Amino acid sequence: MAKILLFGSGELGKEFTIAAKRIGQTVIAVDSYPNAPAAQMADYSEVINMLDGNALDALVEKHKPDYIIPEIEAIRTERFYEYEKQGYTVIPSAKAANFTMNRKAIRDLAAKELGLKTADYRYATSAEILKKAVSEIGMPCIVKPLMSSSGKGQSTIKTEADIEKAWQYSQEGSRGDVAEVIVEAFVDFNYEITLLTVTQRSGKTLFCPPIGHRQERGDYIESWQPAPMKNDVLKEAQQMAEKVTTALTGYGIWGVEFFVADDGVYFSELSPRPHDTGMVTLAKTQNFNEFELHLRAVIGLPIPEITLERIGCSAVILGSGNFENPVFDGLEIVAAAPKTDFRIFGKTTSRLYRRMGVILTHDKLDGAIEDVIFRAKQLASKVKVIQK
Ligand SMILES: Nc1ncnc2c1ncn2[C@@H]1O[C@H](COP(=O)(O)OP(=O)(O)OP(=O)(O)O)[C@@H](O)[C@H]1O
Numbered sequence: 001m002a003k004i005l006l007f008g009s010g011e012l013g014k015e016f017t018i019a020a021k022r023i024g025q026t027v028i029a030v031d032s033y034p035n036a037p038a039a040q041m042a043d044y045s046e047v048i049n050m051l052d053g054n055a056l057d058a059l060v061e062k063h064k065p066d067y068i069i070p071e072i073e074a075i076r077t078e079r080f081y082e083y084e085k086q087g088y089t090v091i092p093s094a095k096a097a098n099f100t101m102n103r104k105a106i107r108d109l110a111a112k113e114l115g116l117k118t119a120d121y122r123y124a125t126s127a128e129i130l131k132k133a134v135s136e137i138g139m140p141c142i143v144k145p146l147m148s149s150s151g152k153g154q155s156t157i158k159t160e161a162d163i164e165k166a167w168q169y170s171q172e173g174s175r176g177d178v179a180e181v182i183v184e185a186f187v188d189f190n191y192e193i194t195l196l197t198v199t200q201r202s203g204k205t206l207f208c209p210p211i212g213h214r215q216e217r218g219d220y221i222e223s224w225q226p227a228p229m230k231n232d233v234l235k236e237a238q239q240m241a242e243k244v245t246t247a248l249t250g251y252g253i254w255g256v257e258f259f260v261a262d263d264g265v266y267f268s269e270l271s272p273r274p275h276d277t278g279m280v281t282l283a284k285t286q287n288f289n290e291f292e293l294h295l296r297a298v299i300g301l302p303i304p305e306i307t308l309e310r311i312g313c314s315a316v317i318l319g320s321g322n323f324e325n326p327v328f329d330g331l332e333i334v335a336a337a338p339k340t341d342f343r344i345f346g347k348t349t350s351r352l353y354r355r356m357g358v359i360l361t362h363d364k365l366d367g368a369i370e371d372v373i374f375r376a377k378q379l380a381s382k383v384k385v386i387q388k
């Protein structure tokens with residue numbers, strides 16, 4: 001049985017670990033704090049600063065894993081190239097993990113090398129340079145730290161007065177040791193999707209039915225599957241996803257994010273791993289959820305097909321403030337609702353807007369997606385994260 005070293009142990013890692021344990025794999029869950037969600041499920045756990053390359057080296061040396069799997073972005077991924085040279089398997093690949101942790105690397109690859117349509121963008125290393133970049137891009141525009149995720153440090157500039165604030169905020173939200181930001185033209189999209197894409201050792205790329213989602217503060221609030229969209233638009237997104245995953249190389253599931261606007265499909269970014277919006281697949285919308293698909297692709301088990309079994313929605317339960325030992329009020333209401341389930345991640349600290357759990361609703365394939373979304377939102381609003 002394979003030994004998996006998982007760098008990052010949040011909610012996505014937890015469900016991945018459950019999938020791995022179900023078929024007898026060994027998992028070592030790593031994060032920067034003890035008792036992280038995946039650590040609660042894994043065989044072993046380790047606590048290190050994943051931006052410290054020496055600490056990463058020590059764990060690889062200690063556990064000699066069959067697979068090294070990143071679950072977050074903020075990892076000293078430069079070391080992954082070395083692990084590959086030493087004969088380790090990095091998922092999806094060292095290049096994929098390294099390029100996607102830094103918005104500059106992945107954006108330049110997608111826009112310049114692969115010619116994918118993206119929002120117009122510039123980079124800035126100071127408030128002064130940001131000002132110039134904004135004047136070139138135009139307003140509104142969005143500023144994001146080069147290294148961050150879940151909307152951390154991200155803000156929209158609507159007037160000149162926002163520029164200095166946006167710079168300050170980006171510096172507080174940056175997870176790495178990089179001060180640089182990307183500033184992107186605001187894409188006035190009609191809707192946005194995540195296209196879960198699976199690359200396999202057999203060479204055949206598979207796509208999950210598209211996932212629609214709504215974001216606030218740069219973080220997802222609800223996601224639903226399937227996202228209603230025209231077939232030719234979906235085909236275009238699939239082609240773009242195949243191009244970028246092929247260029248990054250490797251095996252596993254990827255969450256490829258697109259904006260769909262009147263003037264076409266824009267590539268935004270991608271995760272080289274299960275995607276937060278893909279938690280909707282925990283509502284058993286597919287024959288395999290995104291974590292099971294990742295696992296199969298990682299360990300090289302065939303995936304004969306991906307089928308949509310029912311429609312579904314996930315809606316997040318967010319922390320209401322900063323405190324230890326959160327408990328959840330209102331879960332009886334959720335549990336009493338038909339065609340509904342939920343997950344509580346087991347994070348031991350609540351922070352304002354921290355994702356603590358999800359509501360999952362579903363219906364038959366011929367049900368109305370709006371109704372499934374409405375129910376998930378309603379039920380999520382009934383759950384309160386409170387102090388014990
Ligand atoms: N250029 C843009 N134009 C319009 N909206 C945008 C743009 N960039 C980002 N957004 C909005 O902000 C959301 C978050 O952006 P993005 O995915 O780049 O952030 P992130 O921090 O990487 O989030 P995550 O890690 O959760 O995917 C997008 O899903 C979209 O709703």
Ligand SMILES: NCC(=O)N[C@@H]1O[C@H](COP(=O)([O-])[O-])[C@@H](O)[C@H]1O
Pocket residue numbers: 008009010011012013071072149150275276354355
């Ligand atoms: N968009 C990326 C994403 O959803 N990542 C997921 O959130 C966790 C961190 O949560 P935390 O910040 O609450 O510790 C990560 O470990 C991963 O599971």
Ligand SMILES: [Mg+2]
Pocket residue numbers: 257269
């Ligand atoms: Mg995103």
